[in-house]
Structure formats: C-alpha cells, structure tokens
Amino acid sequence: MYVAVKGGEKAIDAAHAQLRRERRGRLDVPELTTEQIASQLKLSVDRVMTEASLYCPSLAALTVKQAMGDLQEAVFLLRAYRTTLPRFGSSEPVDTSSMRVSRRISATWKDLPGGQILGSTFDYTHRLLDRSLAGEGESTLPPAPDKGEGICVKGLPRAMSALGTEGLLEAVPEASSDTAADLTRRPLVLPADGPEDRPVRLQTLARADEGFLLGMAYSTQRGFGAVHPFTGELRRGFVELVITPEELDFPIVAGEIEMTECDTVSRYTGTAMPPCLTRGYGLVFGNNERKAISMSIVDRALRAKELKEPETGPAQNPEFVLLHGDNVDASGFVQHIKLPHYVDFQAELSLIRELRAAKQEDSPARGERSC
Amino acid sequence: MNSITSNPARWENPVRQSQQAFRSLLQALSRPCMPVSMPLPEGGAGSLPPELAAIALTMCDQDTAVWLSPSLDTEEVRRWFRFQCGASVTSSPAMADFAFAARPEDMPLLSDLSRGEPEYPDRSTTLCVGGVSFDREGNSLSVLASGPGISTSLMFYCNLPEEFLGRWEENHQAFPQGVDVFLCGQSMVAGLPRSTCLKAQKEETSCM
Amino acid sequence: MLTLQQDSLRSGEKEKMPLEGYNFAYLDESTKRMIRRGLLKAVAVPGYQVPFAGREMPMPCGWGTGGIQVTASVIGEEDVLKVIDQGSDDTTNAVSIRRFFASTTGVKTTTHTAEATIIQTRHRIPEHPLTEQQILVYQVPLPEPLRWLEPSEKETRTLHALEEYGLMNVKIYEDIMRHGAIAMSFDYPVRVNGRYIMSPSPIPRFDNPKMHQCPALQLFGAGREKRLYAIPPYTDVKSLDFEDYPFEVQHWDEPCALCGARHTYLDEVVLDDTGKRMFVCSDSDACAENRARQGMTEVSHD
Incomplete structure (x- = not known):
C-alpha cells in the first residue's frame, strides 16, 4: 500500500555525507591544501575572486577546494560569504x-x-603536453629574476x-558623480x-x-x-x-x-x-x-x-x-528544474486531459466517446 | 545636547528590537488605521519623539535620506540621525525617503513629498508623524476607513487637522503613486498606506 | 565591487547566536533594513513589484532565495515557522530551508499549518484556512506575469504603469479560440485590488481563490529577479477571465486515496508502468490531520 512519502531529512543527511567522501577522493592520495590551490591554481582563484567581487585569495582557494574544482560553485560560495560581511567604507578609486x-x-x-x-603569458606557448608536470621526469624551473x-x-x-x-x-567620459552605484x-x-x-x-x-x-x-x-x-x-x-x-x-x-x-x-x-x-x-x-x-x-x-x-x-x-x-x-535558475514540480505538473496534466477531452467532444470524426 | 551625548536613543538589542519594531510597522501598514504597540528605544534623541526614533533606528541608514520638520531640524537631532542611523538629512522633502514631523501641526503638505514615479511608485516618501493620539474622545478627526487590509470598513479617530482629509483624498487618488504615513503616539503606531480610503464620518453613524 | 574583508564583528552584542559567525537569520542588519523598506512599499501598493538588491544566499537562486530573504527579514525569536514545497513539509527543499532557519534563528518549527506564525511556501497555499496572525511567504521564480508575452522588463514596467493589460486579454482570448478554454493551469495571473496584474507564483490555479480576501498577510519574494510584492490581508484578488469563460479551479473525480478528502488539491501517484495511478492530497499536513480526525493511524517510513 502507498503511504505519504517521508524521509527527506534522512536523504539530505546521507547525500551530504556522500558528497564529503567524494570531495576527499582517494584516501591514498594526499589531501590538497588551500595554499597549494592559491599558489598553483592561481588562475582559478583569480577567476573566482573576480566573479564573486571579493578579493581574498585564501578564501577563494578554500571555495575552489570545497567546490571540488567547480569554479561556478566556488564563485557562489564566495558570494554567499561576501553577502554577510559588514562594510567599513569605500576605497578611493584604484589608480x-x-x-x-x-x-x-x-x-x-x-x-x-x-x-x-x-x-x-600562455600566448606564445606551444600547447604541447609537459609531461614533467605529471611527475614523469624531472621538472626543472627556470632561474628566478635577479631581484624578486x-x-x-x-x-x-x-x-x-x-x-x-x-x-x-x-x-x-566624465564621471557623473564621485561614487559609483x-x-x-x-x-x-x-x-x-x-x-x-x-x-x-x-x-x-x-x-x-x-x-x-x-x-x-x-x-x-x-x-x-x-x-x-x-x-x-x-x-x-x-x-x-x-x-x-x-x-x-x-x-x-x-x-x-x-x-x-x-x-x-x-x-x-x-x-x-x-x-x-x-x-x-x-x-x-x-x-x-x-x-x-x-x-x-x-x-x-x-x-x-x-x-x-x-x-x-x-x-x-x-x-x-x-x-x-x-x-x-x-546556474541556480537553470538547475532549479531539478526541484520537485509535481504540483504544477499535475496541474498541466489535468489541463491537457481536459483540453483533449474537449477536442474529442467537438470533433465528430473521432467517433463515439469512451466513458 | 548633553542628554544625547551621554545617552543617545538606541536599541539595547538592535537585532531583536528592530525586528520587533519592524513587525509593528508591517502590521500597522497591513492593517491600516488599527494602532499597534511598538517597542521604544532607551535614551534621548532631542526633540524627536521616541516612536519616531524607533522608526528611524529600524528603517533608516546610510542608504536613506531623511527630512525633518522645522521643530526637529536641530543640530542635536541631525547629529543623532547621523551617528545612530548613518542617515543623511536633506532639506528637500521631495528628496526624502523618510520625513519626520514631531506633531500633527508640523506635518508637511503631502504634495510636497515624493509620490514616486508611474513606473516606480515605490520611490516615494514615507511620512512619520509623532504626537498622535488615537482616543475616541475629544479628537478632531473621526473617519471611516476602507481599502486593502481592512475587512469592509472601520472607524478611526485621531488628532490630525481636519484639512488633512482633503489632502489625503488627493494622495489616495494618485494611487499607485502616493505617500504612505505612519501616525505615532502613546507608544503605538497606525499605518496609513496610500491605498486607504478615508471618509469623514460623524460619530453617531454606525459603520456596518 | 570592493569589500574590505574582515570577520564579522558585532559590537558588544550579547545575542543568542544559533549559528556561529552569522547574524540572527543569516542576513546582516543593513540588508534586512533594505528588504524591510521594500516590504513596506509592497504592502502599500498591493501587487506592484518593488525592486530590491537581492543578495546571494547560501542556497542557489531559483531554490527559494527570494522567499528566504523575506522570511529572514520578517522572522523573530517568537515566531513559529512552517516550510512547505509542493504542499509537503517533507520534500527535500522544504527540509533544507526549514533547517536553514532552525540553525540560523533557533526559532520553533512546525509542520502544522494552524501552529505556524510564518509559512514559507513553494507552489501551494495550505488547505487549512489562514488567520490574521499568520504571514504567508511565497517563493517566486518569475514575478512578471507579462513576461511570456513581452520579454523586456523595460516594456513590461511601462505596461504596468499605464495599466495597459491588453496583451493579457489577447493571450486569454487566443487560448479560448484555440483550446476552447483558458489554458493556464498554474501561475494563473490575478488582478490585485483592481489595479496590478500579478503572478501568484506557480501555485496551481486551484489555490487562486484562497488569496482573495485572505485574513493573512501574503508576501512574495523573487530572489534572482530581485523583486518583492505583497497582498495585504482582506484584499480583492481576482483571477483573470472573461464573462462567458469564467475562471474555474481544478477538480478530481475521485477523493484522496489516503484520507478521503474531496475538496483538496491532489497529487497523482504513479503505481506501475501500465498507467495505474492513485490520487493523494498534496498538502501532507492537512491529509494527516484528516486521517487523525477519522481515527486512522499515522503511517510513516523510517
């Protein structure tokens, strides 16, 4: 017999636990540190900071890690944090x-x-795989410039x-006022x-x-x-x-x-x-x-x-x-269609059934109606 | 001046009390002409009545411009607005998000305030008036109120001047543009959104 | 686009902080003030869409962030909160939002409509009649009822300002010409207080009549589209129709298979892949109450 479905709470807990496990990946591989991300995946971190409107490499690196490398998810995490920050003032325009x-x-x-x-710049690099980065063979660094x-x-x-x-x-163009909206x-x-x-x-x-x-x-x-x-x-x-x-x-x-x-x-x-x-x-x-x-x-x-x-x-x-x-x-709106919509779907079903029934009544060619 | 410097009006617990005060305002505007009690801040804000200080602490900040009626427009009250709310004071009522009048006699003309624009009727001034009494006895104005928020109609009494009714009618007719009013006094607030229709009514006439 | 980064310091406030590091109800006070100002305008101009600077919330846009921001700006320690999605307290998103408020405010939550002071909803209005003491907060994906007819916000805003709703009449007329009926099953547009045409959010049209002269305050939040609107208590809300094609709600030939109710909105539950199905109440609380009243035992999964 069918009973009203319950268990949403448990399903969510289980889903979160599974996500945490998958985020960590294979346990025999060392865990990434946010310092590694901030310094070696810097371009990811830069993109996240820009789209989140928050300059903070360490937190942006954290979001990249937390989002398992999904940069849009990382932007979202950082924005949601930014929202909660108090404002102490505005900077002068950067020169x-x-x-x-x-x-x-x-x-x-x-x-x-x-x-x-x-x-x-990547501009003039030939896009050939550098297998030394995969640990196959010695990776050699060019010498540092004279002064840091x-x-x-x-x-x-x-x-x-x-x-x-x-x-x-x-x-x-002249700025219309000193402060930008x-x-x-x-x-x-x-x-x-x-x-x-x-x-x-x-x-x-x-x-x-x-x-x-x-x-x-x-x-x-x-x-x-x-x-x-x-x-x-x-x-x-x-x-x-x-x-x-x-x-x-x-x-x-x-x-x-x-x-x-x-x-x-x-x-x-x-x-x-x-x-x-x-x-x-x-x-x-x-x-x-x-x-x-x-x-x-x-x-x-x-x-x-x-x-x-x-x-x-x-x-x-x-x-x-x-x-x-x-x-x-x-991303939120496109993906929100994953949420249950069965109430509206039901409304659509009953409307389409009604409209079809009405059409059938109207059209004699369809023969007799079923009951 | 000293009273403000030493003990300016403010919430003891800003998060909780501004939420409570907001709910009073929300209820007042949702159920027009039914005064509701509201929490009041401790301390002084010069000549600003405590109910108006409560509204200011709840609703005003650096993103709102405030107009003060002449009796409120003192250095003391300005300072209080600047430091306790962060709000800037404007001398033009039409530029104000919130206009404050200490007493019904000090009210600006509704037509001097902003009614918003046809596309953006929300860009209007909200007028907050202090010193209002809602007693049935001895008040100058008794009106029959109707409109959204009011089940059929209800009687409303207050000490607003009689000429207010004509001005309100003009304001109400401009709907959806218009000014919304909070009438405050006796630790209470009553809302008068632009959607409310007020008709003069002799007390004897029963309303439904 | 610049914010100085600093952990939230809140001067000397000895607050009960249910979630460490975050303000009561998550939003900071200046955001709440901004939303509260918008809500007052929304109540003053019933059915008009007030723009507001919607914030990023810790859940995705389209998943209720508008309703959540409204609830967060309204809720206080004494409130009792109910959250439903598709009429049910136990759908995953309802659970998630209820948990969010439980952890950021510490308020009491309930699944019983009658006990709640604030009900946040997606896609339904509870079957249990609402009271003057309650606030119903709707999550709204697309607040503009004219959007499918006119994609530009600039244009639709002008149409609302001029009260120029001919487009909508044409759409309804075309439906009738084509289908012999008004082909809108949910998010069925309404006229509020005889002025603005408003989207009731994607509730089934079955629920539309509940909005009319409702004793409860109804608040609407569209987070991604950054709009707030409201219906004050006791306000006229009329579903659009033509005299000879009057508005009608959905009805079912059979009662709820669980509680036997005949006048509730029913979900269709598929039982196998040959088309066998049954119908049960979408409002899980109303259904359970109905069953309890009839002495039926509560059944639940573990």
Missing part, C-alpha cells in the same frame, strides 16, 4: 596608471613609451595617451543604456560569467553588432588600495591587489559624430586577460545607444547582457 606592472602590451603601437613588456620584484615596472604612461590631443580618440546594494535599474549607467554596467560585466562574456564579445567580432576592437593596452600588475577612514581624514594604504586592465579602441560606426575612435574598458581581479578583453569589448558594444549607433546584435542590448550573464543567477 591603474601607477600600477606596478608585470606585463603590459599594446597591439596598436609597434613600440611606445615604457616599451612592450611581455611578462608571463624586479620584473615589475612602476609609473608606465598609458598607451592610448600617445594619440595626444589630436581628438582622434574620444575623451575618457553598488550593484550589490541597489537593484539594477533598466534600461541602463545611458552614459551615466556605465559604472553599473561595468560592475555587472566584472561579475559576469567569463564564458558568457567571451561568447558575447565574440558575437560582436563576428558581426552581431559591429565592434572591431584593437587592444590599445593590456596591463597586469599590482595597484595600491587606498582608504580614507571618516574619522581620520587622511588616506591610508590598505594593501596591494593584483588586477588586469584592458583598454580597447574601435572605430566609430555611427553617423552622429565625426569619424573617430571609441573606447571600451575592462578591469578584473588577478590575472585574467580573456575576461578583461571580453569585458572591454562588451562594454563598448553596450554603448551603442549612447553613441547613436545602429543596435543590431544581442551584445548591444543592455537588458539582454546585464540580466543573463550572472552565473550564480543563471
């Missing part, structure tokens, strides 16, 4: 012009003041300043397509899923909304975080954070302005050039309305981009 730069390239100039600094921090250059001029005052490149404290207000909405758009893009942003950026390059970007400058390095506590009234350096910044330039495709170059901007935590470049392309695409360009691609539609790029939102 990326005085970044301690470890890598800086410009694709628009052969050479430029300060020079091209290739730094570390000697690879960083401070006070590099910005590449796009080289265009000078010729007016070829649009000026950096905080997306995590005020809801996004649509249409969000004006120049004054750019800070909140950038904030949304910085938090957006890297894969989504990459696809959006790619779509504009293939013709769904015309952005033909050049990398004006891509720089990565360390910036000082400065806060001015209200009770002290003078600035204090709280520490340094690593960031990747991208300035793209692209030709203006509308008719409202004389021919010129326009800007797109990307800025993310840690080392993540794919995200920074995608962000700057999509930022530029989203300025279509402001610049009176034809809006032809999804990447130019702020509502479409801003509402669908958050992987915590998207």
